[in-house]
Amino acid sequence: MVSGSRVGVTGCLAGRASGRRNWRRRLKLFRILTKYPAWRPAPFEQRRMKKLGPNITELAFRAFVRATGLFRNRMDPYFARFGISGAQWGVLRQLHRAEAEGIRGLGLTDLGRRLLVRPPSVTSVVDRLERERLVARSVADGDQRAKKVSLTPAGRQLVRRVLEYHPSQMRTILAGLTQSEQRTLNSLMGKLSEHLESLGNGQHDHDHVEPRLEGNRR
Numbered sequence: 001m002v003s004g005s006r007v008g009v010t011g012c013l014a015g016r017a018s019g020r021r022n023w024r025r026r027l028k029l030f031r032i033l034t035k036y037p038a039w040r041p042a043p044f045e046q047r048r049m050k051k052l053g054p055n056i057t058e059l060a061f062r063a064f065v066r067a068t069g070l071f072r073n074r075m076d077p078y079f080a081r082f083g084i085s086g087a088q089w090g091v092l093r094q095l096h097r098a099e100a101e102g103i104r105g106l107g108l109t110d111l112g113r114r115l116l117v118r119p120p121s122v123t124s125v126v127d128r129l130e131r132e133r134l135v136a137r138s139v140a141d142g143d144q145r146a147k148k149v150s151l152t153p154a155g156r157q158l159v160r161r162v163l164e165y166h167p168s169q170m171r172t173i174l175a176g177l178t179q180s181e182q183r184t185l186n187s188l189m190g191k192l193s194e195h196l197e198s199l200g201n202g203q204h205d206h207d208h209v210e211p212r213l214e215g216n217r218r
Contacts, residue, residue, distance in 0.1 A: 071173065072086065074173060075169075075173075078169055079162075082158060082161065082162055083132075084134075084158070085125075087125050088125055088128065088129055088134075089162065090115050090125075091111060091115070091122065091125050091126060091129060091135070091149075092129070092134065092135070092151065092155060092158065092159050092162075093159065094106065094111060094114045094115060095111075095135065095149065095150060095151045095155070096151060096156070096159045099150075099151065099156075104148075104150055105138060105140075105148030105149060105150035106148060106149055106150075107140065107146060107147070107148055107149070108122050108123060108126065108147070108149065111126070111149065126149055129155070133152055133154055133155075134151070134152060134154055134155035134158060135149050135150065135151055135152060135155050136149070136150055136151075136152050137149055138150065
């Protein structure tokens with residue numbers, strides 16, 4: 001009887017020890033999964049990524065996107081002070097430049113070409129400017145179907161008012177760069193603009209993208 005009791009106690013203790021080991025294993029596994037979830041690279045992969053780092057193309061692209069966003073965040077409130085948006089200012093400024101070139105009024109296609117946007121996008125901006133009586137539409141000479149957009153007296157007055165503050169605003173935006181750096185920026189942006197123009201409107205960019213699987217279509 002004593003021998004049987006000892007065997008029973010020994011088996012019980014062994015079972016408890018095994019349970020504790022299994023519990024420790026599960027706890028260790030839980031900690032690992034919590035520390036390194038599926039979306040996070042494993043430690044060795046993190047070290048490899050940190051060592052290699054993003055290439056200069058990616059860094060330059062990120063910097064360009066970030067600067068563009070920060071520029072808009074700064075300019076939007078500036079134009080809002082005059083009761084217009086950045087897009088509306090673009091239309092007003094192009095019409096003002098056209099007048100300086102001796103051109104009274106521009107068609108939507110010409111405006112889109114100058115602004116590097118499609119005519120439908122220009123139409124909505126012009127509609128709002130027309131409601132605010134800053135621009136007016138008129139029939140083009142020799143073509144009753146074509147319309148030209150031109151500045152109204154109120155529109156010209158607003159452009160002149162914005163231009164009074166514009167030099168100061170431009171200096172504020174570029175104050176973080178020296179004159180030499182601004183010349184370099186101007187050269188680089190001109191070179192980038194030429195490259196982007198050579199790429200076209202992006203309609204064929206999908207040729208460089210892997211096709212989506214049928215199962216992923218919605």
